[in-house]
Structure formats: C-alpha cells, structure tokens
Amino acid sequence: MWLLLAGFVLLVCAADATPIGGRTVPDFGKMYHVKGELSLPYSDLKEPIEAWYDLDGNRSRIDYYNGTVQTFLIGNDLEYGAIYKITPVTTTTEIQAIKCFQLKGTQEDPIRPQAALPDLQGFEFEKMENHTGILCEVWKKDTQVGHKKNTYRLWVARPEGIDSLATPHHFEMMSFNTLLESQNDKYTIDYSDFSPQTEPDIFTPPGGMTCGEFPDPVEEHQILANPIQDYVNTSPVSHAHRLFGPFKEKFHRLYKNEKEHEERENYFIHTQRFVHSKNRAGLTYSVGINNFADWSKAELARMTGSLRIPKQE
Template sequence: MWRLLAGFVLLLCAADATPVGGRTVPCFGKMYHVKGELSLPFSGDSGIKEPFEVWYDLEGNRSRIDYHNGTVRTFLIGKDSDYGVIYQITPVTTETEIQAVKCFQLKGTKEDPIRPQSALPDLQGFEFEKMEDCAGVQCEVWKKVTQAGHKKNTYRLWVKRPEGSDSPAVPYHFEMEGFNTLLESHKDKYMIDYSDFSSQTESDIFTPPGAMTCHEFPDPPEEHQILANPLQDYVSTSPVSHAHRLFGPFKEKFQRKYESEKEHEERESYFLHTFRHVHSTNRAGLTYSLGINHFADRSEAEMARMTGGLIIPDQIKDDTK
C-alpha cells in the first residue's frame, strides 16, 4: 500500500500542495536519477556502506535500481504481465558456482502490484522541523515519528529547496533512528546519503537484458520481496518492515522460545541487524555467500564465545539446506 501512496504524493506536489508548518512538502518530480549510499552503522564494528543508483519514472510506471556499482541490477516494470514484474540480474555463488550471473523475477499480484520504487521516502505525514547545514548547504529538515508496539522510529530527510518554485527539490540525507521503549535504548539506525540528483533520465535505461532467461527467486519464498526490492524497507516509514516480519518464520524454523518479552525484543533486534548484514553482503557479488542460520538472533559477543572467538563467513552460512 505504501508504494501507491508514494506515487500519490509525487503527483500531489506537482500541483498546489497543502502547506505544512508554513512550507509546502518538497517535490522531487515524476522522473529523476539519483545516486546514494546506504550506511548500516550497527552492523559490525565498521558497519556497512552500500552504494546504489536509482532511475525513477512514475508516469512510465517503471524504475531501475543498481547496487554496488551495477553488480546487482533490479528493474521494476509495472506494465509487464498483468500486475507488473521485478527483474533482477545478480551474481550467484553456491557450492557449485562462483559469481554466476543469473536473472530472477518476481511477478506482482492483484493485491500487491509492482510499482516503480522511489529512492526517497513517501513524505506523507512528515512535518517541517528546522533549517540546518548539510554538507555546506542550508537544508530543510523534514521529520516523521511512527510507533508500533515497542518500536518508535524517527525519520528525518534533509532537502535543499530550489530557488525556482517549479524546480524539483534536491535530497541530501535521510536518516532513521529507532528507539525501543521496552529496552529503553536506540537499537536501530541507518542512513542514506544522496548525490548527483537530476530530473532527467534515458528511456532505454529501464530495459532489462533480453537474452537472459529469468527464474523465480530461490527459497525461502518469504524472502522473495526482500531479495527483489531491498531498498523498499529502507525508504519505507513503517516501523515494522519486511525484515521484522521474517523473525516469525526464523523462530519457528529454529524452535526459539524466549523467557521474557524483553529477551524477545533483544533477539529480534540482533536478528534484524544480522539479516541486513547478510543480504547487503550478498549484493556485493563476493566469492562467497551468506545465509540466515541459528546464530542470527545472537549478539557478536555470544557468537564469539560459541565459535571460540573466530567469526568467519562460513560460520554464518545457512547450514540447514
């Protein structure tokens, strides 16, 4: 549903948008190209930085997202098939193949059709907070707070307002900081830095390679949405993401029973960071791949104790297949 709302807000801001706190909601236009870098500071000591590039065409009902400088290319084509298709060209490493380039696809449904994926959050519900310097540029800061259960998330988007009222706004920085009210701690955070924003793009950039045969994404099926469209979770302002919803299948698979609600929240937080680390690492096209196994809900200190202090990629591969 949120993807539909994102398109609606972009159409609205092209007309006379309703002022919020004396300012109109920033408009980024119906077509743009932008580069970004996703930072996951809580994933290991050094964190993860993942570059991506997005081409967005709302009226054409299509978008393209490349990760790690084109190592993984994702095409979201809303006009293909009955309800749209996501195509992903990605290197795959298994026990028998190393970096074999393959094509996977995910078809939309009547209940969940494929729509172009924005690189920017849906600004519905955001309010102007303040003016602030951002990389030497005076930016408007727009803020939204959401809460579900013990998860309270604060989203902020730093935007430069162009001098001409008809020109699209320019995004600079997006940040999510999650606070767990039960644990009384900030257990979640990620950031996106934007650059090279342009309101133009080439039409042929949205055409997937025609010579490749595309297959369904590999099991487990509940991860297909994350695999096909990973950026969706990071620009959505829902406090409960696709990754959060996968904690249930993980608990069932490994027969997890926690002693208290507090431990459940702790374990879910560890699982979320592990899940993001695994999928972001796999998008880098390395000579090995990671998977979710029984260590996924453990802290790094616990994993070090269980493995004698040595953590290597093989130890967090999915050893249940």
C-alpha cells in the same frame, strides 16, 4: 561547479531561514535519477546505490554496488507487473554466475515503480540545519508500533529558493525501543547527483536471459527482489521484521519474556541486513541465515573466542 552551487544553496536557504512557516513539502517529481550510499552502522557496511524512477511510465530501476546487482520494476509487464533481478550467484558449484530472477505481481499486490526517496506524506518541517556544508530544510516523521518508535528525517536543499525543485541530501532513520529503553536501530542514505530526468532505455533489462523464480524460502522473495523498499518505507514493521516469525519456527525459539524477544528480534534484523547486503556485493562466497542469527555480536565473539568485540548496539 558544485562548490559554487553549495555556496548558492547556503545563501538562498539562509535568506529564507527566518520565516519557517508556510514551507511546502518537498516534491521530487514523477521522474528522476539519483545516486546514494546506504550506511548500516550496526553492521559496519556502506552500500552504493543508483536509482532511476519514472512514475508515468510505471517503471523503475535500482542498482546496488555499482551495478553488481540490478533490479527492474516494470508495472506494465505481464498482467500485474514484474520485478527482474540480475545478480551474480555463488553456490557450491558456481562462482559469480550471472542470473536473472523474476517476481510476478498479483491482483492483490501489483508491481509499482519503487522510489529511492521516502514518501514524505505525514512529514513535517522541523528546522533549518547545516549538513556537510549545505544549509537544508529538515523534514521529520515519527511512527510507532508496539515498543518501536521510529524517527525519520530527510535533509533537503532547494538550490533556487524556497519554492524551487527540492534536492534530496541526506536521509536518516533512528529507532528507540521503549521496552529496552535504548536506541536499537539506525541507518542513513546520503544522496548525490540528483537529476529530474532519465534515459528511456535505462529501464530495459538485459536481453538473452531466461529468468527463473526466486529460490526458497518464499518469505524472502520480496526483500530479495526489492531491497530498498524496507529502507525508504516509513513503517516500523518491515519485511525483515516479518521474517523473524519463520526464523523462530524453524529453529524452535522460545524466549523467556517480552524483553528478550525484542532484543533477539533486533539482533535478527541487523543480521538479515548484513546477509542480504553482503550477498549483493558480488563476492566469491555467499552468506546465509543460521541458528545464530538472533545472537548479539558479543555472544558470537565469546563463542568463537575472539579477543576483539566489534561495536555493539
């Protein structure tokens, strides 16, 4: 069935590929279910995700690692909404203990449904391109803050023609740092099984659990409660970037110049993503940020005496 559908997409898109003007920005609707795989090439990690989104119902749910971690964003709970995270926790006294954590919204920052797809405001049609056997529209957006220039692209198929419901196919972020004169960041999400509907009871957190507050540090609460936000948001400054300040203060970091600061921040971001993704995988151990979080892989390999240096930035 999918092969037939893929062929149909090719035929339809190819027929409409010549007149590229007048294309409408993809609209994925107010309700959907979608699966995906988040790839972090700098950390050699691939993380399965599954998302349910209901804008009118003011709720969403996103699972990580095939449901090992579940996050519920319920805008109608409590006064300003709440996020519930069901996750296995491993400590010195417990191994994979299933726990619930709650993050309450505030008047200044109420909880809203979290999309698993990027907001395409500001995106522009770039070209038609074949991606994994499907000819898709490519939509692009550039953003820049300081030395960081991020380019976001979303590959979209339209199974029933140019004005039909869009189907997300592939999302990519590539970052270029003008001070370092190099590409210093990249991640992708490959989407599948997109459907414009969900089951109502899918948004109900498991019953019978007492939900506590997220553990310290407070600065990590948002990224722990809503991990996908940093990846689909099209801003060069993410929650992970904002954690670099507390890290520098805690470990008394002073860098010799602006270039070194940019390099160390970049290493720190990749370490942050690795730590949080690993801890979502439900392993029998947990990892954390230490004073080596702003080191490169080559520096860490030399310190440990490793003969094999992993892929470097």
